[in-house]
């Protein structure tokens with residue numbers, strides 16, 4: 001959460017900082033600001049709301065200077081006002097910050113007692129005050145900044161500008177990611193490589209505890225103990241153009257429609273079409289011997305883990321503890337000797353997922369990450385990774401990352417079942433064939449977009465929506481309800497279909513649409529029974545099944561959408577597409593901000 005960027009270069013910094021912030025807006029977008037150093041003085045512009053407001057401020061009152069820092073905020077401490085927007089300033093020091101400074105109250109009390117006056121409600125403001133205090137006591141800027149950082153508790157990434165004759169940027173990383181970019185006579189720093197993609201492809205990732213001093217020639221990096229260290233400079237494949245919307249109205253729409261292609265790319269990494277066998281790279285644990293798995297993630301990725309639990313248990317006979325990142329380490333999980341962890345994340349920076357991985361690693365358990373960003377913290381800290389090849393996902397609501405996570409987990413489950421002797425070659429061939437067909441089937445569903453748009457126009461009038469399903473379809477229902485809530489602001493809940501009669505059925509009347517996710521799998525008849533219970537109470541049912549299922553249940557449904565028939569194993573991937581389309585078109589119909597829904601951020605780097 002929060003995006004930070006810094007530039008020390010030859011051109012005017014403010015326009016470049018603004019452009020980089022546009023590429024970081026996915027991290028937060030409730031206010032933004034930029035500060036530059038002009039003739040030894042710090043100047044800043046800030047604005048509440050989206051980045052366009054800051055752009056207007058800058059157009060009205062441009063900022064000069066070739067060195068500067070910028071920030072796009074997702075509020076944690078203090079409301080999203082202009083006054084609370086970064087950069088924060090004190091005594092010739094400007095700071096942008098991502099993360100949370102957990103001991104800010106103690107530090108603030110100490111600094112106020114020493115006579116320093118605070119202007120904001122943020123945790124961040126203690127940082128410029130601390131640095132300014134050390135400067136006032138005679139410390140050199142680098143020393144003052146290092147001493148200040150040493151006083152901070154919590155997880156953070158910081159970039160600082162210090163007034164003076166010498167020009168440099170000071171940056172620090174503890175818990176939140178930071179990438180340094182190398183240009184020609186220019187140096188950059190950003191929360192991720194994507195922000196720096198139009199400026200450079202030469203990237204250096206800071207490690208935990210690193211502190212760096214950037215001037216126009218390069219970066220000097222000190223590790224947590226203050227020793228000079230080298231970090232590898234890598235070339236990223238990211239390009240400036242990769243985050244365009246193409247012909248689509250929203251990133252989310254573009255990303256939904258990219259799924260046939262990115263699913264194909266992801267699946268091909270594990271199975272050649274025509275070669276009906278999954279091949280897996282070497283993993284940090286033996287699939288035939290591992291006694292149990294823990295599958296941990298947050299948000300949408302956690303539903304991928306829940307579906308994986310059904311796959312691993314049902315197909316491979318391997319028990320999986322499914323956990324949400326923010327709960328896992330706090331519930332004293334009982335881990336078996338040799339138990340392995342699987343951590344799933346698009347960004348690879350989600351604080352709770354990362355903390356869960358560290359929890360297991362510290363206890364000596366092998367950890368595998370399934371990630372979309374290969375340079376991310378999760379990818380670097382895991383014992384090994386399986387990469388989803390979704391490409392950059394910009395829309396806050398995860399779509400293609402989720403289905404590629406499912407594709408990867410499906411391959412892993414098949415490979416596990418084989419080595420555990422649970423799968424005949426014939427069944428493995430059937431399953432891989434079903435997976436091979438997924439991209440084409442997804443395309444078929446996407447071609448029905450008109451139908452989803454029509455249903456969405458009706459759904460947009462609802463106040464509450466229920467989603468039900470059994471087995472893996474329960475997890476798809478959960479994902480559907482989350483998608484609808486987050487982008488259309490309609491209250492939605494998912495229930496295991498059999499659980500409806502234990503309470504939620506009381507909500508059902510003709511104003512509450514009930515979306516039934518019912519592929520024709522082993523539980524279809526059971527789900528049918530639950531659908532009829534809803535129908536008997538006047539519920540307005542929207543059914544997702546195949547043509548035969550829809551034909552059979554049409555009399556009970558308000559709307560039904562026939563999806564391609566498929567092996568039930570792959571149904572969670574296919575049945576995710578309709579719930580994405582329905583949420584997307586409902587949000588469009590309501591006119592909400594699809595790519596940047598209120599209060600949310602894409603990369604959640606705070607607990």
Ligand code: G6P
Nearest residue numbers: 298299300301345346347350398
């Ligand atoms: C945020 C995003 C979700 C995402 C979740 C986990 O809440 O809005 O779309 O599913 O974080 O993110 P990760 O990057 O770990 O998959």
